[in-house]
Amino acid sequence: MELPADVKKKLTLPAEEHFYAGHTACQGCGASLGLRYVLKAYGNKTIFTIPACCSTIIAGPWPYSALNAPLFHTAFETTGAVISGIEAALKAKGYKVKGEDGIMVIGWAGDGGTADIGLQALSGFLERGHDGLYIMYDNEAYMNTGIQRSSSTPYGAWTTNTPGGKKHFVESRPKKKVIDIVIAHKPAYAATASVAYPEDFMRKLKKAKSIKGPSFIQLFAPCPTGWRAPTDKTIELARLAVQTAYFPLFEYENGKYKINMPSPNKEPKPLEEFIKLQGRFKYMTKEDIQVLQEWVLKEWEELKKKAEVFG
Amino acid sequence: MPKKVVSGNYAAAYAAKHARVEVVAAYPITPQTSIIEKIAEFIANGEVENLQYVSVESEHSAMAACIGASATGARTFTATSAQGLALMHEMLHWAAGARLPVVMVDVNRAMAPPWSVWDDQTDSLAQRDTGWLQFYAENNQEVYDGVLMAFKIGEHEKVNLPVMVIESAFILSHTYDIVDMPTQEEIDDFLPPRKPLYTLTDFDNPFSVGALGTPADYYEFRYKIEKAMENARKVIKEVGKEFGERFGRDYSQMIELYRTDDAEIVFMGMGSLMGTVKEAVDVLRSEGYKVGAAKVRWFRPFPKEELYELAKNVEGIAVLDRNFSFGQEGILFNEAKGVLYNTDANPVMKNYIVGLGGRDLTVNDVRVIAKNMKEIIEKKELDKEIEWYHLKR
Numbered sequence: 001m002e003l004p005a006d007v008k009k010k011l012t013l014p015a016e017e018h019f020y021a022g023h024t025a026c027q028g029c030g031a032s033l034g035l036r037y038v039l040k041a042y043g044n045k046t047i048f049t050i051p052a053c054c055s056t057i058i059a060g061p062w063p064y065s066a067l068n069a070p071l072f073h074t075a076f077e078t079t080g081a082v083i084s085g086i087e088a089a090l091k092a093k094g095y096k097v098k099g100e101d102g103i104m105v106i107g108w109a110g111d112g113g114t115a116d117i118g119l120q121a122l123s124g125f126l127e128r129g130h131d132g133l134y135i136m137y138d139n140e141a142y143m144n145t146g147i148q149r150s151s152s153t154p155y156g157a158w159t160t161n162t163p164g165g166k167k168h169f170v171e172s173r174p175k176k177k178v179i180d181i182v183i184a185h186k187p188a189y190a191a192t193a194s195v196a197y198p199e200d201f202m203r204k205l206k207k208a209k210s211i212k213g214p215s216f217i218q219l220f221a222p223c224p225t226g227w228r229a230p231t232d233k234t235i236e237l238a239r240l241a242v243q244t245a246y247f248p249l250f251e252y253e254n255g256k257y258k259i260n261m262p263s264p265n266k267e268p269k270p271l272e273e274f275i276k277l278q279g280r281f282k283y284m285t286k287e288d289i290q291v292l293q294e295w296v297l298k299e300w301e302e303l304k305k306k307a308e309v310f311g
Numbered sequence: 312m313p314k315k316v317v318s319g320n321y322a323a324a325y326a327a328k329h330a331r332v333e334v335v336a337a338y339p340i341t342p343q344t345s346i347i348e349k350i351a352e353f354i355a356n357g358e359v360e361n362l363q364y365v366s367v368e369s370e371h372s373a374m375a376a377c378i379g380a381s382a383t384g385a386r387t388f389t390a391t392s393a394q395g396l397a398l399m400h401e402m403l404h405w406a407a408g409a410r411l412p413v414v415m416v417d418v419n420r421a422m423a424p425p426w427s428v429w430d431d432q433t434d435s436l437a438q439r440d441t442g443w444l445q446f447y448a449e450n451n452q453e454v455y456d457g458v459l460m461a462f463k464i465g466e467h468e469k470v471n472l473p474v475m476v477i478e479s480a481f482i483l484s485h486t487y488d489i490v491d492m493p494t495q496e497e498i499d500d501f502l503p504p505r506k507p508l509y510t511l512t513d514f515d516n517p518f519s520v521g522a523l524g525t526p527a528d529y530y531e532f533r534y535k536i537e538k539a540m541e542n543a544r545k546v547i548k549e550v551g552k553e554f555g556e557r558f559g560r561d562y563s564q565m566i567e568l569y570r571t572d573d574a575e576i577v578f579m580g581m582g583s584l585m586g587t588v589k590e591a592v593d594v595l596r597s598e599g600y601k602v603g604a605a606k607v608r609w610f611r612p613f614p615k616e617e618l619y620e621l622a623k624n625v626e627g628i629a630v631l632d633r634n635f636s637f638g639q640e641g642i643l644f645n646e647a648k649g650v651l652y653n654t655d656a657n658p659v660m661k662n663y664i665v666g667l668g669g670r671d672l673t674v675n676d677v678r679v680i681a682k683n684m685k686e687i688i689e690k691k692e693l694d695k696e697i698e699w700y701h702l703k704r
Contacts, residue, residue: 047511049379061523070511072382072409073521074375075401081372085336085379085387086511088363092333092385095512103512121375124368 028231030221080121188213196238228279319483326458407442412465429669574603591677
């Protein structure tokens, strides 16, 4: 599609689309935005591997594909292993992997397929040093199967298997810090990103392509369906998650942490602004919100300390 | 033709090397480990070019990495055993469903508990419905030949399915024997580079593999796997014949018949135990028994026609199963009986469960079985259908 010149001028992202209309995501889906940005960043010389997750459906049933790139659908727990095999085969056959004109090998998996069932294969991929990128799009539950908790579900959140009743209180454990587990492997590059900050995400994607070794990006991708939030609030929620420091943006490279917040000198906004827009937090009392708020700030302080010491 | 004295495992590793595999992804498990160690040694010594070795963190990931590599167009190999094969089970379906001709050696080992590292076929036979072709080797030579043929058969344009080459734990895996190996030039001529059905590097025509199949289409995908299995029967025979013409060892028969021409009783089984059985046939023949052996080489696809041709000419078939399907009977027995049901072949069939978990089966054991079969045939009455032959009483 050719865009008018005045529109083009305002665009900070490539106008080229490799993620087609007609995909089957829900209204307001954060993950589908993420896929779109990945394809904008890399073009179609990429090989996608997608395990069981919303994106299996979003990409479309056989014989359709919403992605203008080769796509291998795989089993839930195998993303890290399949991209390892693809990368090995590309090298064996003499293809150029990564770099300016090389092939980009991407694993695109949800938080359940990454933080839970796929953690072992992710660990293997990172530890063996394959030249690929693993993107965990984090919508904080098993959305495709009907909103069940994953280990990336935050404290206080309702899900269909942490339902909130008279005796049993919603999710009682804090969100698993997958990025910390990833960094413990000392990967070439690791970062968090958000669909509310596409330029930052694109920059990180380009970085991942330019660096030798395994990269990992944890992309915050709100799910209005699962979060019981209005479908036009996706970007606002993703932005608030960053502004409240609930999901801070940062990068890890060569042992160094770098925080990249949109307004670095501002104090985090109160978490309540993020919480009150979502039905999944409706069981939380004032005290519960305080518990989550304290966890967020403690983690934030810890991250700032890391950036200070290992900056 | 160069000869080497090698273990079954080394025979498998040499065959993978001579097939010019491009990606090996594997996890170690006893008694498979020396296969992947030997391949690592080939790389370390610079004996192979362009071979990527991925030392994965589990068998499940081994098969997942293999399907990724195979989908990218590489000739792909792995090996496993027992618990490792069971862990791979999900991805075995994936390899067949995505029509990826991975070749894997499985070293038959008994499933735990109780822990056992010895021979038993239940691990591989439990994978029979995954869409993999299965070749059971009797000796180290057959391990080597089987791997070479497996690539040619699995990668054939009318097949495009993964193939499992199966050898016995320790009886073959760690026992040294003379293996004839053709020269690399001869093998290259027999097995040219793989021409994949599709590859993920086709960026000009991007497509997705393994997407959601709705009820409108899923059924046809399954049917196509079965069509490929049916095609494989012909391809197996052709490749087996070609192998014989080139290298002197003919594999055109899916069931190898041994002294069955005038046999009244035939012993049927798979894998290394058939070596003992053939030896026993010679002994029993000298004692006046009219016996023969039928070694089932290919369990998938199942050699239905060959079995019928054999069964219609014999009085009794003793099926020796080194495996068991609980609640029913030996797996080969079950399959063989099923094949013959709607035919006019009606030999007496008895199932002998033998050798589970590495229990030895001797020539004398086969003699005891022959006597029992003769008695049954003379009395025209089956004493029992399934006999746990070695059971301590």
